[in-house]
Amino acid sequence: MNVQLSRLASGTPSWDYGLGKDVTSAEAIRAMSRAQVLRAVREHTPISRSELAKHVPLSRATISSIVSELLDNGLLLEAGLATSTGGRRPALLSYQPEAKMALGVTMFNNEVVAVLTDLEGHPLKYCPRVWTGRTPEDLIHTMIGVVKEVCQSIDCRRVLGIGVGLPGVVDVSQGTLEISVSMGWLGGRVEVRRMMEEALHLPTIVANRSRIAALGELQVGVGRGISNLLYVFIGQGIAAGIVFDDGIYFGASSSAGEVGHITVVADGPLCQCGNHGCLEMYASESAIVARAIAKARAEPDSAMRRITKGNLQLLTTDLIIDCARQGDAAAIEVMNEAGTYLGIALSATLNILNPQMLVLGGPLGCKAGPLLLEPTVREIERRTLFIPLSAARIVSGSTETEGIAIGAAVLALKHTHINRIFSEERLANNGHD
Numbered sequence: 071m072n073v074q075l076s077r078l079a080s081g082t083p084s085w086d087y088g089l090g091k092d093v094t095s096a097e098a099i100r101a102m103s104r105a106q107v108l109r110a111v112r113e114h115t116p117i118s119r120s121e122l123a124k125h126v127p128l129s130r131a132t133i134s135s136i137v138s139e140l141l142d143n144g145l146l147l148e149a150g151l152a153t154s155t156g157g158r159r160p161a162l163l164s165y166q167p168e169a170k171m172a173l174g175v176t177m178f179n180n181e182v183v184a185v186l187t188d189l190e191g192h193p194l195k196y197c198p199r200v201w202t203g204r205t206p207e208d209l210i211h212t213m214i215g216v217v218k219e220v221c222q223s224i225d226c227r228r229v230l231g232i233g234v235g236l237p238g239v240v241d242v243s244q245g246t247l248e249i250s251v252s253m254g255w256l257g258g259r260v261e262v263r264r265m266m267e268e269a270l271h272l273p274t275i276v277a278n279r280s281r282i283a284a285l286g287e288l289q290v291g292v293g294r295g296i297s298n299l300l301y302v303f304i305g306q307g308i309a310a311g312i313v314f315d316d317g318i319y320f321g322a323s324s325s326a327g328e329v330g331h332i333t334v335v336a337d338g339p340l341c342q343c344g345n346h347g348c349l350e351m352y353a354s355e356s357a358i359v360a361r362a363i364a365k366a367r368a369e370p371d372s373a374m375r376r377i378t379k380g381n382l383q384l385l386t387t388d389l390i391i392d393c394a395r396q397g398d399a400a401a402i403e404v405m406n407e408a409g410t411y412l413g414i415a416l417s418a419t420l421n422i423l424n425p426q427m428l429v430l431g432g433p434l435g436c437k438a439g440p441l442l443l444e445p446t447v448r449e450i451e452r453r454t455l456f457i458p459l460s461a462a463r464i465v466s467g468s469t470e471t472e473g474i475a476i477g478a479a480v481l482a483l484k485h486t487h488i489n490r491i492f493s494e495e496r497l498a499n500n501g502h503d
C-alpha cells in the first residue's frame with residue numbers, strides 16, 4: 071500500500087491534494103513528473119516515447135524511467151508499433167484506465183447499489199440489492215455484502231478504495247455517521263469507515279449522500295464538464311453538495327452545504343434542528359405533502375382528493391406531481407410555493423458561491439422537473455445579484471441511485487494516490503499562473 075493509501079486507511083485523509091508535510095521535495099518532483107507523463111499518454115494514446123518527449127518537458131532518461139514504472143504497475147501498456155519513419159518502428163504506449171479501479175456504494179429509495187469504476191470513473195459493473203432494514207449497522211453490513219459480491223469476479227488488489235454515501239450527518243475526517251434525522255437514526259455515532267475497512271481491507275471514505283450526489287452529477291449527469299457546481303438534494307431533507315474546482319468542499323467540520331436549514335421565514339414553524347422557519351419546513355417532501363393535504367382539504371374539486379379517493383393521508387409527492395401535470399390548480403400552487411422558498415434560500419447561496427451551475431436534484435428535484443424548477447428560477451431571478459445570476463445555469467438533476475454510487479467511487483478516486491498525481495500537476499501549473 072502506498073503512502074497516501076496508508077494515510078487514508080489509517081484515518082488521516084489528505085484532503086488538500088497538496089504536497090503534504092511527509093512528502094519530500096524529491097518525491098514531490100517525481101510525482102509531478104509522473105503526472106505529466108501519464109497525462110500526456112492519456113491525452114495522446116497511443117503514443118511513442120519519442121513523441122511523448124515532445125509533450126513533456128522532462129529529460130528522455132526521466133521519461134524512460136517513469137514509463138517503466140507506469141508499465142510495471144499496469145497504468146501503461148506497450149500497444150504495438152508505430153509506422154516507421156525510416157528506422158526501427160517505435161513501440162507505442164497506451165493508457166490503461168482499467169488497470170486500477172474504485173468502488174462506490176450508497177443507499178437510496180430502499181435500495182443499496184454498489185458500482186465498480188475504472189480510473190476515469192466510468193462504471194464497469196453495478197450490483198443493486200433491496201434493503202428493508204432499519205438500523206445504520208444493518209445498512210453497513212448490507213453494503214459490505216453488496217461490495218463483496220461486486221469483488222467476487224475481480225482482483226481486489228486493483229481496487230484503490232471505496233467511497234460510501236450515507237444519509238445524515240457524516241464526520242468525513244473520522245469516517246463516522248453521527249445522526250440521520252430523516253432515517254430516524256438518533257442513537258449515536260456509527261464507525262462506518264472502521265466497519266468497512268475491517269471487513270473489506272480497502273481504504274474507505276465516507277460522506278453525506280448529498281455531497282456525493284454532486285460528484286455523480288458531474289461524472290454522468292447534467293454537470294459534465296463543470297468545475298464549480300451547487301447541487302441541491304431535495305427529498306425528505308434538503309442539503310447541498312458544493313463542488314469547488316472539481317472537488318467537494320466539505321468545510322471545517324464536514325457540514326458545508328446544509329442549505330435546508332437556511333431561515334426563509336423568520337417566525338416560521340419549529341424545525342428539527344431547533345431553529346424556526348428553515349427551508350426544509352417549506353420545500354422538503356414531507357413539507358410539500360403536508361401543504362398539499364391542507365390545500366386539498368380546502369378545495370373540494372381538487373384532483374388530489376379524487377386521486378386519493380378522499381383519503382388525503384395517501385398523498386405522496388409522486389401523486390402531487392401527477393395532479394400538477396394534469397393542471398390541478400391546488401397541486402400547481404403547492405409546487406410554486408415550494409419553488410418560491412427554494413429560490414429565496416438559493417439566491418443567497420448563488421451570491422456567496424458564484425457557481426457555474428445550480429442543480430435541483432435528489433428524488434424531488436429530479437422527478438418534479440419544470441414544476442419545481444420554474445418557480446425556483448423565477449424567485450432566484452428576482453433576488454440574485456446580476457453577475458452570479460448570469461454565470462449560473464439552473465437545471466433539474468438527472469441521476470439517482472446509480473449516479474450517486476458513481477459519485478461515491480469518484481470520491482474514492484479523488485482521495486487516493488492515482489488522482490493525487492494528476493492533481494499535483496494541476497497545482498504546479500496553477501502556481502505558475
Ligand SMILES: [Zn+2]
Nearest residue numbers: 331341343348
Ligand atoms: Zn432547521
